[in-house]
Amino acid sequence: MHGSGIPIWFFIGVLLLIYGGMALGYGLYEWQTGSYPPLVELTKLHTPVWWGGVLALLGLFYVVKFRPGRAGK
Amino acid sequence: MFGLVPALHNAGSLPALLAFSTEPLAHLRALDIAVIAIYFVMVIWIGFYLKGRSNTSEEFFMAGREMTAWIAGLSFVSANLGSLELMGWAGSAYQYGILATHWYWIGAIPAMIFLGLVMMPFYYVCKTHSVPGYLDLRFGGGARSVAAFSFAIEMILMSGVNMFAMAVVMKVVLGWDISFSIFVSSIAVAIYVGLGGLRSAIFNEVLQFVLIWGGALLVPILGLIQTGGVGGLKRQIMVNMQSMTGVHSDSYFHLWRDTGSFAANPMGVHWTGIVFGLGFVISFGYWTTDFLVVQRVLAAHNLRAARMAPIIASFFKMAVPFIVILPGLLGLVLLQNPDGSRRQLVGEDVVAACTASSSGQVADSAACSAAMSKTSLPAAYQQRVLSGAPDAELHSYNQALPLMMVRYLGPGLLGLGITALIAGFMSGMAGNVSAFSTVWTYDIYKPLINKKGSDSHYVLVGRLSILIGVAVSIGAAYLVMHAHGIMDYVQALFSIFVAPLLATILFGMFWKRATKWAGFLALLLGIVFSASLFMWVKLVPSALASVALSPDAKPMAENVFRALWAFVFAAIVLVVVSLLTKPRPVAELDGLVYGATVLPKEEPVPFYRNEYAWALLVVVLFAALNMIFW
Helix, strand or coil: CCCCCCCCCHHHHHHHHHHHHHHHHHHHHHHHCCCCCCCCHHHCCCHHHHHHHHHHHHHHHHHCCCCCCCCCC | CCCHHHHHHHHHCCCCHHCCCCCCCCCCCCHHHHHHHHHHHHHHHHHHHHHCCCHHHHHHHHHHHCHHHHHHHHHHHCCCCHHHHHHHHHHHHHHHEEEEHHHHCCCHHHHHHHHHHHHHHHHHCCCCCCHHHHHHHHHHHHHHHHHHHHEHHHEEEEHHHHHHHHHHHHHHHHCCCCCHHHHHHHHHHHHHHHHHHHHHHHHHHHHHHHHHHHHCCCHHHHHHHCHHHHHHHHHHHHHHHHHCCCCCCCCHHHCCCCCCHHHHHHCCHHHHHHHHHHHHHHHHHHHCCHHHHHHHHCCEEHHHHHHHHHHHHHHHHCCCCCHHHHHHHHHHCCCCCCCCCCCCCEEEHHHCCCCCCCCCEECCHHHHHHHHCCCCCCHHHHHHHHHCCCCCCEHHHHHHHHHHHHHHCCCCCHHHHHHHHHHHHHHHHHHHHHHHHHHHHHHHHHHHHCCCCCCCHHHHHHHHHHHHHHHHHHHHHHHHCCCCCCCHHHHHHHHHHHHHHHHHHHHHCCCCCCHHHHHHHHHHHHHHHHHHHHHHHCCHHHHEEEECCCCCCCCCHHHHHHHHHHHHHHHHHHHHHHCCCCCHHHHHHHCCCCCCCCCCCCCCCCHHHCCCCCCCHHHHHHHHHHHCCC
């Protein structure tokens, strides 16, 4: 967003970081314990781990780049 | 937006889903619930945060006109990326193949480029708050009032339909109570739009855009891995089509090749309807005159950003079929019944006809049998449905996307996918309610009820109109729930209204001779004409052949041809009345009409920040995609 205040990208970063972290955490648990949800396909690809990781990294990037107070720097 | 959706047909029969008692498609775990809860906390946090920045009318209704091109562009495309669209188009791709992509490419891209490069300067330079506001400046209060009342009614009812559709989807997918979904979503929307105004709605649309990609992108990626890539998908669809229809046809993979006749393609449309009806009238009508989307671009911080926003949006629009059309096609080959056989989806009419009674048996076997006989469901499977076998379920085309999500997304990621759908529905409601608030305050209340209010008074009216709008939407949602047929009429409002509005605005913007009376009468009579065509086909279904000019035309063709005739009718009225009445002096048309306006000079920028360079790239990509999938 133009002007002062918290940019929308910061909110998006926070949400992606939280969601990515949750998916990644669950994916690692699932991988560690081998307890995969029944009826879900392609579990051997460990989708929550890499997709959760991608979302978390993207979220972290946005949180750092658009953190409040950094505007204009 | 419903007007661009064959979901006009699919979604119109969504209520029928309620009649079919079946197990929810998905069972959420605690992690999924947490993902959904966090989304609600976030949107309410954003609403409270933005309240302090929505104190003046310019801030509340126009988001302070300080959005960057990226935010305005993402919000612009997101306003048309609601969940009904996602589910409806995925279902249409399952039924019709990549022909459904026309609604994303020719049905959007040319109009978005035209809006950015040609029309935006006039909207922006005249500093209007709304599309009816532009009509007021160009044609006077009569045209403004017709447009404002039409918009206001359409938006508030659409918001109710969106609310109800979300509740139905949540009921079918998750088993949630209808009233619970309606009230939770309405309260959240009322809080965040009522507090933050348009800025809050725009923030949530951008958020929704990111969530939809984050939640839905995995489906095509994993689906393509499982089918062995695009080549494998095509091979398997061809095999399935042959087993279902006995025809070895690759029509599912061609955008244009088989549109030379109504009967040669699965959608029953002709290229003339696609190009002139969809690609021109409906598409230009929606993307250049529908206030809900245009309002997002009017919030841009300068003219260059306002012009760039639709162009940025067009790149994303071209990419959307990857998360919508592809999952529908993948569903054709990947979805399975519990016994491992290939699952065939059917229309909502079939699902409704096979409603189970409390004993688990089909309530009306004859109706169910007749409905299923028109499908390609195997005879053995039809028998199992009729006998009430517990694993013999019927699922509709609209469920293609949720079924694919359930197939690939485990705990957490499924919550994200469901959150994306909820966000899509809620931002659809928020968009309609915020646009309603602006039109009500600026184009109805201010000119017709109280011309002398203070700025803070109008902000208060805006906030109250959001609360009232949400309340009326709830009423509309329950009305639709109890009188299902109303949904068809509500969804038709947009398609009835858009063509005459487009003719009025295009002639107003590009023809200095167009007069005040001509604008008013073209809009009013055009709406009456369009509504009459709609009612004619509704009451006499065989009239479709006359409206679409072919006995082979299917309902999908009706919208595009009705829009085309309504546009032509309104244009004729406008030209004839203009020639019979006195035009305004050219000096009064400054800032409103091409040829009478000196546009502000824009600072030169490097080519990579120039809107024309990006528009050229869009045009090249658009042409290439159409040729590749010819």
